Amino acid sequence: MLRQILAGIETEYGLLVEGRGAEDQIEDARDLVRSLTDGVFVGWDYRHESPRADLRGFRLDRLAVDPDDAKFDEGKSWGKDHEVRVDRILPNGARFYNDHGHPEYSTPECWSLDELARHDVAGQSLVLRAGRLFSESSGRTAKIYKNNTDFHGASYGTHESYLVPRSLGFTALYNAVLPMLVSRIVLCGAGKVGSETGKSALYQLSQRADFFVEPVNAETLFRRPVFNTRDEAHADPGKWIRLHVISGDANMIAAATRRKIGLVKLAIHLAEAGTAPLWRLADAPRTAQSISRDETYEFRVSLESSSWTTAYEILESYFAAAEATLDLTEELTALIHECRTLLLQINTDFDSFARQVDWAAKRQILAQIIEADNLDWRDPSLQAYDLEYHNVDPDEGLHDALVEMGLVDANPAFGDALLRVAEPTRAVARGLAVERFRADLVTACWRSLTFRLGDTIREFELPPDVVYDAGKLAQAHDVGTFTRTLEEMTCQTETD
Amino acid sequence: MPDGDRLTRPTPASPERKLGDDSGPTTPEVTKPEGGNELLRRMKRVDPDQAKKYRQRSGE
Numbered sequence: 001m002l003r004q005i006l007a008g009i010e011t012e013y014g015l016l017v018e019g020r021g022a023e024d025q026i027e028d029a030r031d032l033v034r035s036l037t038d039g040v041f042v043g044w045d046y047r048h049e050s051p052r053a054d055l056r057g058f059r060l061d062r063l064a065v066d067p068d069d070a071k072f073d074e075g076k077s078w079g080k081d082h083e084v085r086v087d088r089i090l091p092n093g094a095r096f097y098n099d100h101g102h103p104e105y106s107t108p109e110c111w112s113l114d115e116l117a118r119h120d121v122a123g124q125s126l127v128l129r130a131g132r133l134f135s136e137s138s139g140r141t142a143k144i145y146k147n148n149t150d151f152h153g154a155s156y157g158t159h160e161s162y163l164v165p166r167s168l169g170f171t172a173l174y175n176a177v178l179p180m181l182v183s184r185i186v187l188c189g190a191g192k193v194g195s196e197t198g199k200s201a202l203y204q205l206s207q208r209a210d211f212f213v214e215p216v217n218a219e220t221l222f223r224r225p226v227f228n229t230r231d232e233a234h235a236d237p238g239k240w241i242r243l244h245v246i247s248g249d250a251n252m253i254a255a256a257t258r259r260k261i262g263l264v265k266l267a268i269h270l271a272e273a274g275t276a277p278l279w280r281l282a283d284a285p286r287t288a289q290s291i292s293r294d295e296t297y298e299f300r301v302s303l304e305s306s307s308w309t310t311a312y313e314i315l316e317s318y319f320a321a322a323e324a325t326l327d328l329t330e331e332l333t334a335l336i337h338e339c340r341t342l343l344l345q346i347n348t349d350f351d352s353f354a355r356q357v358d359w360a361a362k363r364q365i366l367a368q369i370i371e372a373d374n375l376d377w378r379d380p381s382l383q384a385y386d387l388e389y390h391n392v393d394p395d396e397g398l399h400d401a402l403v404e405m406g407l408v409d410a411n412p413a414f415g416d417a418l419l420r421v422a423e424p425t426r427a428v429a430r431g432l433a434v435e436r437f438r439a440d441l442v443t444a445c446w447r448s449l450t451f452r453l454g455d456t457i458r459e460f461e462l463p464p465d466v467v468y469d470a471g472k473l474a475q476a477h478d479v480g481t482f483t484r485t486l487e488e489m490t491c492q493t494e495t496d
Numbered sequence: 497m498p499d500g501d502r503l504t505r506p507t508p509a510s511p512e513r514k515l516g517d518d519s520g521p522t523t524p525e526v527t528k529p530e531g532g533n534e535l536l537r538r539m540k541r542v543d544p545d546q547a548k549k550y551r552q553r554s555g556e
Contacts, residue, residue, distance in 0.1 A: 396538065402535060
C-alpha cells in the first residue's frame with residue numbers, strides 16, 4: 001500500500017476595505033487578523049523558518065521583492081515581524097496570519113484529500129468571520145476574495161505543501177512534478193478575464209499562469225517559478241522535504257481543490273516508485289501560459305525534442321503509469337476515474353464539466369452576463385464579475401449563486417473543522433495544545449511545541465509521520481501528562 | 497512505464513490557430529439555466545467598476 005502523504009494548503013486572501021488602498025493593506029490585514037481573539041494562541045515560533053534555502057543545495061543571499069510593493073513601503077516602518085504578522089494558531093492546529101498584506105489561512109496538515117478540502121472550505125468561513133469582526137471595529141466594509149490576482153499585475157498565492165522523504169532528492173521530484181503542474185491547469189484552473197503579462201487574452205483557464213517566468217527557482221514574490229525550490233521542511237530536514245507548490249490557483253469548488261492536491265500526490269508517488277512518465281517540457285512557464293490561453297481546448301505542449309504533445313496525453317500517461325505500477329488507494333483510484341471523465345467532458349458535455357471545474361463555471365457566468373447585457377468579451381466590467389465569483393460571502397459571491405441554482409456541485413459541509421482535524425496528524429497535538437494548554441505554551445510552529453514546565457522551558461518535536469491519537473492526548477488533564485503522552489507517541493526522550 | 501517519446505509527434509510548420517486571437521472564446525455550447533435566476537440577481541448588485549478599484553499588494 002502507498003504511504004500517506006501529509007499535505008496542507010496556505011491561501012492568501014484578497015482584501016478590499018472601503019476607502020482604503022493597497023498602500024494601507026498591511027495595516028488592514030494586520031488588524032483583520034488581530035480581530036480574531038477567541039480560543040487562539042498568539043506566539044508563532046519563527047526559529048525553524050528558512051525561506052532562502054534552496055532544495056538544490058544552496059542558499060540565496062536574499063529574495064527578490066516586487067518593485068511596485070517597494071513603492072508602497074517607502075518611508076514606512078512596519079515594526080517587528082511578529083507585530084506585523086500577528087500569527088494565530090487555532091484549536092484545529094491551523095495558522096492564521098498577515099502575510100504581506102493578505103490574511104492567510106494555512107490549513108492543518110491532513111492525510112486525505114477529503115479532509116484537506118474540508119479544511120480549505122472552513123478557512124474561507126474563518127477569514128470571512130475575521131473580516132466581519134474587523135468591519136465592526138473599524139466601521140469599514142471589508143470584502144474578502146479567495147483569488148490570486150488584482151487584474152493590475154499583482155498576484156498572491158495559494159500554496160500547497162507535501163511532505164516528501166529527503167532521500168527522493170530534487171531531480172526525481174522535479175522531473176515528476178513539473179509536467180503535472182503545467183497540465184493540471186486544465187482540470188484545476190480558477191479562470192481569469194484578460195491577461196496581465198505576455199500575449200493578450202480575453203479569457204484564461206488560470207489565475208496564476210501569467211505570473212510565472214522561470215521553470216524553477218526559490219522565489220515566491222517576484223520572478224516566480226512554476227516549480228519552487230524553497231527548502232523549508234517544517235520537520236527534521238535530514239529526513240524530509242516539504243515540496244512547496246506555488247503555481248496553483250485558489251479554488252472555490254472543493255472538488256477542484258481535492259483534485260489539485262491529488263494530482264500532485266500522484267506525481268510524487270510515481271517519483272518515489274521510479275515510474276513517473278518522462279516528459280521534457282521545452283519551456284514550462286510559456287507552456288502554462290499557452291494552456292491557460294488555449295480557446296480551442298487542444299492544450300498543446302512543446303517538448304525539448306522539438307516535438308509536441310498535449311496536456312491530455314501527459315495527464316493520461318500519469319494515470320496509466322499509476323495503474324500499472326502503484327498499489328493505488330481507493331482515493332487515488334477514484335481521482336483517476338474522475339479526471340478521465342472530466343477530460344472527456346470538456347469537449348462533449350461542458351455543463352457537467354463546469355459543475356466541478358472553476359474556470360468553466362466562471363465562464364458560464366460570464367456567458368450569461370454577456371448575453372443579458374449585450375456585452376462582448378472585451379468589456380472591462382467582466383473583470384468585476386470574475387472578482388465576485390471569488391467573494392467568500394455566501395450572500396454575495398457568484399460561485400455561491402451557481403451552487404444555489406444547482407449548476408455547480410455544493411462544497412462539503414465543514415462541520416467542526418475549525419475546532420479539530422479529524423485525522424491523527426500532528427495537527428491534532430498542536431490543536432489540543434492550543435485548546436487546553438495555551439497558558440503553558442511558550443511558542444509553537446508546524447514542527448514543534450514549546451511548553452513551560454515548572455521552571456524549565458522545553459521544546460517537543462512533532463514528527464510528521466507519527467500517528468497522533470486524539471483520544472489518548474485528550475485524556476490528559478494537565479500539561480505534564482499531555483507532554484508525557486506526546487513523548488510516548490513520538491518516542492522522544494530528554495536527550496532527543 | 498510510459499515513455500514520453502512514445503506520445504510525441506513532429507511540430508507542424510504552422511500552428512492551426514494563433515494564440516491571442518481576439519475573437520473570444522467560442523467553444524463549447526453552454527446550456528443556460530431556467531427559472532428564477534439567482535445568478536442574474538446577484539450580478540445586478542455587482543459594481544461594474546469593482547475590479548478597477550481592486551488593487552492589491554503582491555503576495556507570495
